[in-house]
Amino acid sequence: MAVEIDHSGFSDTLVILGAAGLVIPAFARFRISPVIGFILVGLAVGPAGLGSLVSQYPWLFYITISDPKAIAPFAELGIILLLFSIGLELSFKRLWTMRTQVFGVGAAELLISAGLIGIALYLIGQSVGGAVGLGLALALSSTALVLPMVGTQSAIGRSAFSMLLFEDLALVPIIFLLGALAPAAGDEGWVGLVDTLLKGGLTIIIMLFLGRFTLPHIFSQAARTKSPEVFLAASLLVVIVSSLATAIVGLSPIVGALLAGILIAETEYHGEVEVMTAPFKGLALGVFLITVGMSLDLRVIAANWSMLLLAVVGVVIVKTVVTTLLLRFSGVSRGVSLEVGVLMSSPSETTLIVLTAASAAQLIMPSTAAFWQIVTAIGLTITPLLARIGHDVARRLELASSEEPMSMGEEGAQPAAVVIGFGRVGQMVCDLLKSHNQPFIAVESDADVVAEARRNGYPILFGDVSRAEMLDKLRLGHARALILTMDDPVLSVRITRRVRGWIPDLPIIVRARDTDHAAELYKAGASDAVPETLESSLQLAETALVDLGVAMGPVIASIHQMREDLREGIKDAANLETAPKLRKLRAEDA
Numbered sequence: 001m002a003v004e005i006d007h008s009g010f011s012d013t014l015v016i017l018g019a020a021g022l023v024i025p026a027f028a029r030f031r032i033s034p035v036i037g038f039i040l041v042g043l044a045v046g047p048a049g050l051g052s053l054v055s056q057y058p059w060l061f062y063i064t065i066s067d068p069k070a071i072a073p074f075a076e077l078g079i080i081l082l083l084f085s086i087g088l089e090l091s092f093k094r095l096w097t098m099r100t101q102v103f104g105v106g107a108a109e110l111l112i113s114a115g116l117i118g119i120a121l122y123l124i125g126q127s128v129g130g131a132v133g134l135g136l137a138l139a140l141s142s143t144a145l146v147l148p149m150v151g152t153q154s155a156i157g158r159s160a161f162s163m164l165l166f167e168d169l170a171l172v173p174i175i176f177l178l179g180a181l182a183p184a185a186g187d188e189g190w191v192g193l194v195d196t197l198l199k200g201g202l203t204i205i206i207m208l209f210l211g212r213f214t215l216p217h218i219f220s221q222a223a224r225t226k227s228p229e230v231f232l233a234a235s236l237l238v239v240i241v242s243s244l245a246t247a248i249v250g251l252s253p254i255v256g257a258l259l260a261g262i263l264i265a266e267t268e269y270h271g272e273v274e275v276m277t278a279p280f281k282g283l284a285l286g287v288f289l290i291t292v293g294m295s296l297d298l299r300v301i302a303a304n305w306s307m308l309l310l311a312v313v314g315v316v317i318v319k320t321v322v323t324t325l326l327l328r329f330s331g332v333s334r335g336v337s338l339e340v341g342v343l344m345s346s347p348s349e350t351t352l353i354v355l356t357a358a359s360a361a362q363l364i365m366p367s368t369a370a371f372w373q374i375v376t377a378i379g380l381t382i383t384p385l386l387a388r389i390g391h392d393v394a395r396r397l398e399l400a401s402s403e404e405p406m407s408m409g410e411e412g413a414q415p416a417a418v419v420i421g422f423g424r425v426g427q428m429v430c431d432l433l434k435s436h437n438q439p440f441i442a443v444e445s446d447a448d449v450v451a452e453a454r455r456n457g458y459p460i461l462f463g464d465v466s467r468a469e470m471l472d473k474l475r476l477g478h479a480r481a482l483i484l485t486m487d488d489p490v491l492s493v494r495i496t497r498r499v500r501g502w503i504p505d506l507p508i509i510v511r512a513r514d515t516d517h518a519a520e521l522y523k524a525g526a527s528d529a530v531p532e533t534l535e536s537s538l539q540l541a542e543t544a545l546v547d548l549g550v551a552m553g554p555v556i557a558s559i560h561q562m563r564e565d566l567r568e569g570i571k572d573a574a575n576l577e578t579a580p581k582l583r584k585l586r587a588e589d590a
Contacts, residue, residue, distance in 0.1 A: 012065055015045055016287055023286075035145055038286045039381045042293020048300075065294060079144055079288060079349060080257040081280055083168065084239050087261015088274045098162050105159075105326050106166030113139035113322045117315065126364075129181045133358030134372060136174050137351045138315050140167050141344035144285060145383045150343065155455070159327055159340045168254055171350050175357045199249040204259060207245060211263035219269040232276045238264065239277075288349065295352075295377045304371070311375045316345040316386070333455055335394035342390030346379030395451050416440050418479045420465050420495070421486030422449055422458070425511055425532070429485055430458060443474065466491055471498065481507040489517050493524050500525025515566050519573035534566065 023037035042065075043049055051064040118135025122128065143164045150157040215238065222234040238260050246256035264270050301308060324341035328334065352373060359369040416439035419426055426442060433440045442460040444450050450462040463470040476482055476499055484492045492510050499508060507527045512518035518529035538559050545555045 015041075015063060015065055016283075016290065018063075019286060019290060034286075035289060035384050036381065038289035039293040039296075039377075042290035043296050043298070044293075045290075046294030046296075048294070048297035065290070076253075076288075077280075079285070080239065080243055080253055081277060081285075083143065083254045084257040084261040085274060085277065087258045087263075088265050088270050098158075098165075101159070101162035101330070102166050105330050106163040107170075109163050109323050109326050110136075110139050110167055110170060112326070113319050116318050116322065120314070120318075126368075129178075129361075129363040130358070130368070132181060133178050133354065133361070133363045134368075136178075137354035137358065137372070138347050138376075139319065140171075140348040140350050140354065141319070142346065142348040142380060142383060143168060144288060144349050145380060146343055146387075148285075149384070149387055155332075155336050156339055156343070159332055159336060160344055163323070163344065165258075167348070167350070168258065171254065171353070174354055178354070178357050178361045178363060181361065181363060200246065200255075203245055203249045204255070207242060207256070207259055208263070211242075211260070212266065215263055216267050216269075219264075219267060219273070223269065223272075228276070231272065235264075235273045235276050236280075289380075292349070292377050292380050295373055296381070297374070300374060301378075304374075307371075308375060308378065311372070312346075312378050312382075315347060315375070315379065316342075319345040335397050335451060335455070338397060339390040339394035342393070343383075343387050346383045346386060347376040349380065351376045395447050416479065417481040417483055418443065418474055418476060419483045419485060421484065421511075422446075422453055422460060423485065423487065425487075426485035427453075427458075429483060439480075441474075443470075465495060468498070471495070476506060477503050479506065481509060484508070484510040486511070487513075489513050489520075493517075493520055496521055496526050497524040515570055516573070519570045522570065523573075534563075538563065 019038060019041045023034060023041055027034045027037040045051060045064045047065075049064075050060050054060045054064060114132075114135035116135075117138050118131040121134050122131040126134065141160075141164060146160050146164060147157065150160055218234055218238070219231070222231045225231075239257055242256035242260035243253035244256070246259070247253045264273050320338075320341040322341075323344055324337045327337035327340055332340075355364075355369045355372055355376070358364050359366055417433060419430055419433070419440055419442045422430070422442045422444035426444070430440060430442055440459065442453065442458060443463055443465055444453070444460060445462070445464045447462060450460055453460045461474075463473070465471055482499060484495060486492060489512075492512075496508055496510055499506065508525065509528045509530070510521045510526045512521055512529040512531045514533050515531050518531045521529040542555055542559050545558075546552060
């Protein structure tokens with residue numbers, strides 16, 4: 001059977017796969033979010049871009065999207081798979097602990113933002129029904145863009161997810177509410193809303209009951225086949241069936257996908273399912289972003305730029321202020337509240353759905369819906385930029401507002417150990433110092449790390465210790481010890497030599513990369529240098545030899561001999577009178 005090469009499906013597939021294969025690596029190389037790349041691809045290849053030139057240059061047919069509506073189902077599939085993957089990270093226990101945030105802060109954020117935006121639109125001439133529809137639409141925030149950027153485990157992600165979850169759950173009631181407000185709806189619209197909510201609730205209960213008993217057996221059988229294809233088919237089948245079940249009774253398929261993810265998360269197969277479906281989620285989400293770019297027309301934007309700018313800025317400001325204040329009132333820190341507020345300030349992909357519903361219900365004019373669709377597309381495009389701005393401003397706010405611990409030598413300061421570097425090793429050292437009630441002050445040059453550490457209650461200073469004035473500020477002459485944990489061999493040697501020249505009696509304990517680096521540190525004046533690779537390598541070798549059947553006695557003897565050889569090597573290289581004790585180090589050994 002002959003294949004029609006000129007079929008639009010082939011060219012559309014070529015564009016989509018080309019975007020996924022070229023845009024993501026290219027933008028990742030320049031550390032730019034691929035979200036912007038996909039939207040720009042949609043803008044370039046859509047009907048308002050190169051697609052408008054196909055009649056003049058027929059060869060453009062193969063690198064443009066000729067039928068934007070044809071790829072819309074793939075975009076919807078991307079959102080469904082995204083919500084499914086979010087469900088895989090949840091559990092019923094975690095959802096129960098989030099109930100206050102979801103139905104408290106989440107509900108308040110949606111209703112207050114919608115109310116303020118709706119009132120503003122009503123004051124400038126919009127009808128009551130239109131103001132309600134537009135307010136609810138623009139109050140929604142983008143799950144598809146926000147959660148992939150911040151996840152659901154961080155403080156930012158948890159706060160954002162609780163509000164986004166409520167918005168996703170409220171999407172279908174919003175659509176039916178707009179239908180009930182339609183001029184020709186009468187009482188039938190409200191009856192339909194209540195009927196849908198009752199049917200939807202019953203469907204969710206049935207899915208919860210059946211899923212907990214049937215899903216473990218389904219995935220157990222799929223796993224026994226040892227076929228990745230069967231396992232993937234079972235995963236996609238569960239997602240599609242769940243989405244169809246909620247769609248049939250009038251709820252959003254997004255709800256079914258989220259519920260399917262939560263049910264699978266309760267099984268032992270959730271990790272494998274997440275790995276299997278991840279590529280489909282990423283590709284389908286890229287398709288959705290391309291459709292967002294296609295809705296942008298630069299000519300229309302240029303002709304109405306002042307009104308569009310005013311609309312985008314107004315929505316962003318209202319949602320930022322409302323979300324930030326609500327999170328502050330609920331006990332969230334200033335920095336986290338502001339970052340979440342800015343991150344969630346742009347409209348959502350679901351805004352487009354609600355705008356379509358409001359237009360179908362004749363609450364707003366088609367031209368009004370088109371205007372706000374462009375506003376939504378612009379808002380989605382600038383979401384990564386807003387995330388960056390929110391992150392930077394929140395970080396500065398955290399650093400400025402957090403109480404900075406006193407440095408050595410200040411009046412009332414208690415003599416303490418100074419830990420320079422608060423990475424993986426530095427934090428572990430600080431945790432052990434805290435557990436033994438040893439006062440300390442940490443110093444770190446990464447502002448993000450400092451802000452997060454202060455949120456977690458660590459006494460930490462922001463500063464670059466490569467500058468002599470920063471070391472002066474620490475007043476190390478009043479410190480009990482100096483502990484260097486940063487992974488910078490050259491800087492650690494330089495600081496050790498400089499501080500030892502100032503303070504001959506200060507214990508200086510330094511993280512060394514290897515035995516050669518340890519010898520160099522001892523030459524510079526370190527009291528103790530701990531090679532990070534030495535003991536881990538010896539323990540690994542000891543375990544491997546024992547597992548291979550070598551007797552424990554000879555193994556221990558050889559480990560001791562190697563350790564002794566390394567001690568002597570460090571002694572000779574550093575011109576020490578006594579070889580350092582690599583397992584129990586003391587200042588007087590130097």
